[in-house]
Amino acid sequence: MADRATHPARYSIGEKMGSKVVISFEGNGARVVYASARSGAVMVHDALVLKEEEIDGFLEKEKAREFVVVNNFKETFQETFRIPYTSAKYRKKIIELEIRKRCTFDSFSYLYLLAGEKFVDNKKVTEVFVFAVRSAEIGAILARFSRLGKTVKALYPDIFLLSAMIDSADKAVLCVTESGPNKTLFILRDGKIAFVRQAQSGAPGISDFDVQNIDMTL
Numbered sequence: 001m002a003d004r005a006t007h008p009a010r011y012s013i014g015e016k017m018g019s020k021v022v023i024s025f026e027g028n029g030a031r032v033v034y035a036s037a038r039s040g041a042v043m044v045h046d047a048l049v050l051k052e053e054e055i056d057g058f059l060e061k062e063k064a065r066e067f068v069v070v071n072n073f074k075e076t077f078q079e080t081f082r083i084p085y086t087s088a089k090y091r092k093k094i095i096e097l098e099i100r101k102r103c104t105f106d107s108f109s110y111l112y113l114l115a116g117e118k119f120v121d122n123k124k125v126t127e128v129f130v131f132a133v134r135s136a137e138i139g140a141i142l143a144r145f146s147r148l149g150k151t152v153k154a155l156y157p158d159i160f161l162l163s164a165m166i167d168s169a170d171k172a173v174l175c176v177t178e179s180g181p182n183k184t185l186f187i188l189r190d191g192k193i194a195f196v197r198q199a200q201s202g203a204p205g206i207s208d209f210d211v212q213n214i215d216m217t218l
Contacts, residue, residue, distance in 0.1 A: 019045060022068045022070065023055075025071045025072060026179050027072075029052050030050045031050075032049075032058070067151070074137065077104075082125040083098060085125055107134065129195075131193070162177060163191075170190060172187055184198050187217075197217050
């Protein structure tokens, strides 16, 4: 993605036919991409980088009313655990009960991925990866858009979009992302997220301290 130094007020192409505006909050700023999909291919029409103090002004002047938002959440809960094998009708309720037993958040929203089934002590179980964030953090993001008359069409944790771009079929892959002072380490296994760990880092790039965190994660 190419950085743009052009002032964000010049960008108002969100109304192009079939075009979507994606804004990704990263560290102390955001990246904005104008793109459309056609015949399975994604076409990027324009992109720019915003400082934190420019974001609200950009949203106020941008003609597009709906946005797809990607966010690096500050506080998350993620874990892989096993639940009894059951039908989809009851699975979600069981998963939510397990999250409430393990997670300290008073109120949360979550995503889950089914990692597969196996037999443990002659009982069939399902392995589940869950990713939960505080409802308050989601509410703050939605409020930022709604007070300017904008709608968040979809909200994604950044690692779920990044994981879709990585080929991990029939293997395990360790990935490292950076957002401000934080590094996110996550493991993909057969195309699915199996583990996530967040760590603070004092410098951009991979330092000796980061290497130690990677070793601990492995």
